[in-house]
Amino acid sequence: MKTYSFCNDYSEGAHPRLLQALAAASNEQNTGYGLDKHSARAAQLIRARLGGVDADVHLLVGGTQTNLVSIAAFLRPHQAAIAAHSGHIATHETGAIEATGHKVLTAHAGDGKLTPALIDEVLRAHGDDEHMVQPKLVYVSDSSEVGTIYTKAELQALSASCKQRGLLLFLDGARLGSALMAQGNDLALADIAALVDAFYIGGTKNGALFGEALVVCNPALKTDLRYLIKQRGAMLAKGAVLGAQFAALFEDALPGDALFFELARHANAQAARLRDALHAMGIGFLADSPTNQLFPIFPREALERIEARYDFHRWTELADGRIGVRLVTSWATRPEAVDGFIADARAALSAPAIPA
Amino acid sequence: MKTYSFCNDYSEGAHPRLLQALAAASNEQNTGYGLDKHSARAAQLIRARLGGVDADVHLLVGGTQTNLVSIAAFLRPHQAAIAAHSGHIATHETGAIEATGHKVLTAHAGDGKLTPALIDEVLRAHGDDEHMVQPKLVYVSDSSEVGTIYTKAELQALSASCKQRGLLLFLDGARLGSALMAQGNDLALADIAALVDAFYIGGTKNGALFGEALVVCNPALKTDLRYLIKQRGAMLAKGAVLGAQFAALFEDALPGDALFFELARHANAQAARLRDALHAMGIGFLADSPTNQLFPIFPREALERIEARYDFHRWTELADGRIGVRLVTSWATRPEAVDGFIADARAALSAPAIPA
Amino acid sequence: MKTYSFCNDYSEGAHPRLLQALAAASNEQNTGYGLDKHSARAAQLIRARLGGVDADVHLLVGGTQTNLVSIAAFLRPHQAAIAAHSGHIATHETGAIEATGHKVLTAHAGDGKLTPALIDEVLRAHGDDEHMVQPKLVYVSDSSEVGTIYTKAELQALSASCKQRGLLLFLDGARLGSALMAQGNDLALADIAALVDAFYIGGTKNGALFGEALVVCNPALKTDLRYLIKQRGAMLAKGAVLGAQFAALFEDALPGDALFFELARHANAQAARLRDALHAMGIGFLADSPTNQLFPIFPREALERIEARYDFHRWTELADGRIGVRLVTSWATRPEAVDGFIADARAALSAPAIPA
């Protein structure tokens, strides 16, 4: 049994306030399939933050599900999505997008972020050639799969480029809370709503038992979306379970900001402490992440000592034998666990080498 | 605002014991994607009731999802499912099965139940003709969409017939709790496990926030099922949320039977009270249901008076102007609400006709 | 070895003029994938008959292929086609439409023809219910699968009804030649083009080696269709093979009418001779077909005598033991074979019964 897990940000359940909201709603009778008052209120709370964009909000259960429902809804059969080669839909969804009939085209993005130039490379390779799929939707993640974030200027450039080229822009926000609370971020929900055709706000990785709030900004994409949600098995019978959680995350009667942002701030703060401490020990990183995913590089022996006490994923092995790993903090990460990890890492790094 | 809803059995949230189990698990760190200890324990508790059948148990979120994941996993592209024409996959899943590429063939079953004879009708119409789809999987629901249940003899006959004809037998148990606790039922989970290739045990409609436990009995159908679950967006990141609920439903340390059965018994008991009282008032029924769905037929005027106070669905309008409705009770139905409905129905039926 | 086959209208190859056109084009170098001069000329010849409708014409290889390419191109994932329950897409295409993700809804049409009333029945059963598929496209066949044809008034009524209800109207013309040349027909290609959203003109069953000319009349359905044709494996590399055949069928420099109509007239004439002769023998028919498919009903013993000499399909067995069969004539049916069949049928019917 390990001391603590930094494997991911879905190890723990839900924040107590969400559990209370759930328990309260549990005693009521609510209309099914997302047509309940809690879902309506959650949608209203989210829409209030969109700067006047008249979006539709749908609450779904998980990220892969939201990606496949949306992309299958938005594309015609011959159209393809463009993603960074590290994009979640391109790698870790068991071909969910292809299972709906659509190819995922990829561009190599060292930092996990697409740019207009990378997209244009893909477009140039496809021309107007009916023997190839037609690129139609750009998929970006904020934060990205390697923890990086988009600046407002970067997202504006993507948005302008997509509009000009007739491409839809879709933002996977499974870790959007962490992105928006990250140092260096200058985007708000309203900016995103103004710049993309659709995006989602991840609850699963930020304090909810589960749940992703899909926000459809482009009016042309709104039609019949509930049919498509139902068809893919993504319409929760007891939708109030989603509604109550998202309402608790976004209600602003709280002192300070909504819980959604507080929780993300906590995850980022714990990650920052880890990052700063490791940096002070001379540890380098695979990617420069200001969010709750860190990719430090450890010498093998030190790593093995740390692994004896903590759970996390090995990510890659470098040519020099050092190993890049992924450490993830969450809304629930205990500060003392971070303290412990830092102390143990320092000890592991300073320990004498094990004689061969 | 109506007094009470008999619309369905997913109006309320979860039983308090499940909420407690959830809250407890919420504070832990658990492995993701269903590989946690709660899911393992839930699977073990379910397997212990299968009479020695060495089944795989997977916990999914919802019924449509479980149907589409399973059927798409079990069939080759040219193969079709056979369902009663009232079967859920044939009517109320927005073409979820067809969206995975498979036709759903139907047979008219007045009582919502397939028989070997009905299946043979479908087979005769298809022969070994490669210009038609190949029927390969028989889909039955227990209880059925009109509240009826299969007896052991009926399921044995279906099972034998399917085996002989090379068909897979799949049982949708979204309302299996109510079926197994119904008057006239002689099936147990172990019988079902011995007779079908795969089935599922519905949590959503029997005390859980959500969740269906897919039980795969046929070894040939087990391979790689987790890939297929992930691909369809049906693998919950925080699988412990499902595990904790199903463990709470099936742990047998409780006095009497497991909670799963107690809750179904409650729903059935409330339905029985409604049925008996309506019967005593001279009300007829569309179907002879011993489970938690009733289909009484009301004169229009009386119905409109009842509808002023209660929510439920109109089902069909008869030639004589009377209207068949659906009343559904649940694990959470309050006995005093049933009392109230009975009193109000009696009053509505005995009230003088509204002058034209 | 049987004397002659009345099994279907694709037993023979192509009319000699098409073979000559093919042989001539075979020596040229032509652009691939339907962008050749023969395909362009065929499209032009067909468009010239559409009464000014500015349609796109695509030449595909076969009927199932044309149905699946078109329907998959025209529908969003949650939308369904409506067909007569005898419709080809509903029965004899091995679930080709479902394999592209779309449900085929059926209405029972005794004579193989849909009507606004039948369509409305389907619509009423589906309402605006996102738990059911959304009916969006009406599929009709002219001639139908039982040989019947639509009158202009009938097609106008269907067209008006579809427009009013937001449905697309798609006409499968695998046997359109025979329909247009049938006694009682008052439709021309230009009428059809004005009334439907898309249709196709069957070459396979009317003198070509293969080939169906898809005519897309509704501008909204034209976009990117060549992508969809290619994606389904339906774009012939040597498209000139299709172009040369359709050009030969529709060029009007010939004395009299285009070959396409002459060939259909021949098939109908041979069917008419069969029909009249059988009628004179007192034989009844399953359907009242004025086209090249006949469905006579024979006493079993007489049938067995006829089957000893001729190939054709048994269609159905009546309660009284008599058997309905399908006889199909084609552009290539030899008149003397018809004479022979008539004589042999007469003899079989008048022969003394075989003693039991």
Place this chain on the structure above:
Amino acid sequence: MKTYSFCNDYSEGAHPRLLQALAAASNEQNTGYGLDKHSARAAQLIRARLGGVDADVHLLVGGTQTNLVSIAAFLRPHQAAIAAHSGHIATHETGAIEATGHKVLTAHAGDGKLTPALIDEVLRAHGDDEHMVQPKLVYVSDSSEVGTIYTKAELQALSASCKQRGLLLFLDGARLGSALMAQGNDLALADIAALVDAFYIGGTKNGALFGEALVVCNPALKTDLRYLIKQRGAMLAKGAVLGAQFAALFEDALPGDALFFELARHANAQAARLRDALHAMGIGFLADSPTNQLFPIFPREALERIEARYDFHRWTELADGRIGVRLVTSWATRPEAVDGFIADARAALSAPAIPA
């Protein structure tokens, strides 16, 4: 109007012997859907060359169609194909494989050929991880999309590696004739049949109007294949049209070898003359192709002069401004056209530069 086209090997129609066979069969009555005597004979002629492998032979219309029917038939929904990144299914089939639900994984193969090492790279990236697709089928083309061929040793190594790793090996033989007749080839049809699970023999690009003979060697892959062919719209009604062509290509009563091989030899010979002549002029090549596709690299000015007289495709532009093009010869390429091209290329290359 250009003098001649070297665009591809499907510019011309069919060899006269095939047209004669077609015309002869056209007058007969044949059973439909590939159950005719010509298709049977073609299958028999092909099977006779498979060294005793008891394969099923199906005649399909085109290459994309054959790829999508086969791969969709052979894989379960979560399984993926592995192809060279230049593989036809990965690039030029408009996502036909993805449209059947399967991802195509690619490995960068400079010469268009997969190796066990390249496949292992893909496997290593996927592990036994249910969050990623499961690689299951290896797709190779012989000749490849850049004209290269597999040696027997290479195909044996691939076959052994696939068997060991539980992968299916599928060979796209759209240009198999040219591969088998190429200098350096040591494979025969019997070798391929012994080494792969399924492959096909391309008729379209080697003398037929169209047609690919799918050869299924692995008994486990044979079941119900005709259903899948029909479902994808790939079963030609007049199958005798395919049968007569393939019988004419493979009948060995001819002096010397079967026509199939003679035609490929002709295409290769013309390509060889082009290659040798261009090589003598100092022209380099993008790939070292012994088959009927050549990829010479021309200086821009010379190229523009040549393009004024000949049709062919530009392939890529090099950093130094030179341009790689693709020249394709066919069974029908006229030797004098090759002579003309060589003379014109020589003139273009030696012409004085156009003053800026």
